[in-house]
Amino acid sequence: GRLFLSAWYLRKSRERFGKNHPARIALRSLEKEIRVRHKSILVQRPGSPMTWGIFRSYISLPANCGDWSPKRLDLVLRHELAHVKRGDSAFLLFTQIVLAILWFHPALWIVSRFLRIEREKAADYDVVTGGVCAVDYADAILTFAQMPRLKGPGIALCGIVFSSGPTNLSDRVASVLEKENQSPKRFGRTARFVIFLFLLGGFTIVLSVEP
Numbered sequence: 001g002r003l004f005l006s007a008w009y010l011r012k013s014r015e016r017f018g019k020n021h022p023a024r025i026a027l028r029s030l031e032k033e034i035r036v037r038h039k040s041i042l043v044q045r046p047g048s049p050m051t052w053g054i055f056r057s058y059i060s061l062p063a064n065c066g067d068w069s070p071k072r073l074d075l076v077l078r079h080e081l082a083h084v085k086r087g088d089s090a091f092l093l094f095t096q097i098v099l100a101i102l103w104f105h106p107a108l109w110i111v112s113r114f115l116r117i118e119r120e121k122a123a124d125y126d127v128v129t130g131g132v133c134a135v136d137y138a139d140a141i142l143t144f145a146q147m148p149r150l151k152g153p154g155i156a157l158c159g160i161v162f163s164s165g166p167t168n169l170s171d172r173v174a175s176v177l178e179k180e181n182q183s184p185k186r187f188g189r190t191a192r193f194v195i196f197l198f199l200l201g202g203f204t205i206v207l208s209v210e211p
Contacts, residue, residue, distance in 0.1 A: 016041065016044070017042050017043070017044060021042075023042060023061055023073060023077070026073050026074060027042050027077055027081075030074070030077050030078060031081065034081055034082075035085075036084055037085075040056075040059045040081070040084055041053075041057070041059070042058075042059050042060075042061065043058055043060050044063045045061075045062070046062055046063070047062065049061050049065075049076050049144065050160055051080045051084060051088070051160045052089050053089055054089055054090045057084045059080045059084070061076070071136060072140060075132060075136065075137050076144075078126075078132065079124070079127050082123040082127055083119075086119075086123065086126075088123070088160055089160060091115075091119075092160060095112050095115060099112055119160070120172060121175050124137070124176050125175075128176055135177070137176055138173045138176045138177055141169070141172060141176065142169070145169055
């Protein structure tokens with residue numbers, strides 16, 4: 001119930017930015033640079049930037065994002081588009097559905113938390129390897145960690161927030177600043193391995209239940 005309530009809440013009362021707004025212009029330019037296949041809809045919502053949507057991606061920014069420096073706006077949009085390009089919102093929904101069905105299995109909750117952390121690190125990696133300054137990006141993460149999150153029923157179930165708060169913040173910043181020790185293959189292999197375990201554990205439980 002909370003999952004569908006969250007999706008409904010995110011869909012209502014959306015206010016889009018105008019075509020000539022700096023954020024929308026920057027978004028369209030980055031979509032071409034990063035080669036994102038489908039255009040995202042940019043909307044206004046208070047709190048930390050976030051991304052959601054499966055068939056159509058939405059990126060929300062606070063109304064005052066027009067006052068941000070071009071560098072700060074670029075960093076935020078690059079992060080959100082990294083999630084869009086990776087299809088993270090769809091996978092988030094999938095994991096939430098699995099958790100809703102197999103809520104009684106503690107291992108799945110642990111795996112879900114691990115996936116959430118790795119998802120952010122992977123998006124961060126895409127940003128810092130795109131040519132931006134790692135120090136500037138780490139500063140942006142710290143800044144948005146202090147911003148209030150969008151309040152609503154089960155927002156975290158459907159939306160991916162730019163900075164979800166102080167949890168694992170130091171580890172995330174350290175990963176950004178040590179990007180030379182990371183590799184895209186690490187994230188790809190880790191994600192595939194964890195997804196395999198996630199599915200294997202879930203279906204094993206389902207098959208073990210007596211009819």
